[in-house]
Amino acid sequence: MELNQKPWPKTSLLGRMSARTRAGFLELGTAVTYGARQKVIRQGEESHHVLVVVDGIMKVFVDTEFGSPVLLGLRGRGDLLGEMSVLERRQRSANVMTCTAAHVRLIKSAQLVNFLDRNPEAWAAMAASLSARLHWANNRRAEFVACPAAVRVGRVLAEIAGRHGVRTAEGWDLDVSLTQAEIASLAGVALATFEKALQQLHRSGLVRRRYRRIVVEDLARLARFGANDRRNPYQYGVDYGDVAQS
Template sequence: MNFRSMVPVDVWRDLVDRGRRRTYPSNSVLLAQGESPDCVIALVDGLVKVVQSNESGDELTLTLRGPGEVLGEMGVLLGRPRSATVTAARRCTGIVLPAHAFRGYVERHRLETVIYQLTVERLNSHERLRADLAHLPPTGRVARVVSHLADEVGYPQGEAGLLVELGMPRTELATMAAMRRSSALVALGQLQSAGILTLGRRRLLITDMGHLRAVARGEELCGVKSSEDATPAM
């Protein structure tokens, strides 16, 4: 679910037509945590990473977002500083709309309910993820995170499966799963050994979504080779 999927085509087009198109190189910052919300960005191409920092400076990758998302909308509507940093996981194209123009756009198309529904769904999704991770074993944690990312940014590849572009090292999945990097890499290797997914460079191809969902629910992983054979290279 993203903003574009929740509004009519002409409403999305109105947003795109009213803004200024801008290209963001890989690793560049689109929005910074704590900054004043002076605009929103409608993502029309690319992949972004949403990261939140705590008072100690530790960073947690919250999720990935793809085309069709509107970034920074809640800060603009509530008049509050940005709650997270959004960076380009790979080259992105966005439509930048000033805060006052976006507020007018929302009012003109009566999108308050849509924004509310989208925000609640995102919060619920994040809370469900955190709650699930609290009781799952290591492989289940990684499966749950991969399942979450598949829902957010997965692209069907026909009979081949579902492609998830990470745009970041696989070790960052460990921070999302609240576990050590070495344990996350072993878990990824086990999922690959079981025929659930194939590991690529900053991407995953999910070949057995049903099995992945089952492991993400805490069910036993089937068809795993020895841990030595299952451990992927960095």
């Protein structure tokens, strides 16, 4: 069911598997198609299955006690969703909603565990995928303490563009159906702070704003934005005195 013939992203679960193991994994479960903006996993529900994304983009977010949802990340081709609650046998810890129309394999918990037990390579791929996710979360936590808002916003935009953006004549289009409030929460800043950081990135020639979307004009420079240079920490226009926190 490889509807999209592009190579699987190397950082995804399927991208970490050999062709043989991946083919076997994609035979598990049932093929399901979801429309855009459809909630496919609900926080607090019992865990009975996982989803592997064959095509499309999904967002993972949590409902907080203060009423504002917080975006935890995006998942795309080759990524697995819901595996942590299944393996730990607990309720869902987050919501998952489609950003675009998505094709997935819905795999029952017993099928997943049985396949992993019969395929050590698949276990290794899942462990590496979870480790990478933990590493990403640790980096985000460190950045929240150490980096100015503009740097955090820039890095989040670069990651979204690099993994999920669409290349156009203008640059990389972040047309992934995310609101600015959602991107702000992913960067760990308030919406007003996000707006201010976006203006700074625009003045630096790194991003351009279009109607209800953002275009990254120079992805390579944006990825380097705010990189530490002991001789000149302001080399990319980052004013450390202008660190507005959420």
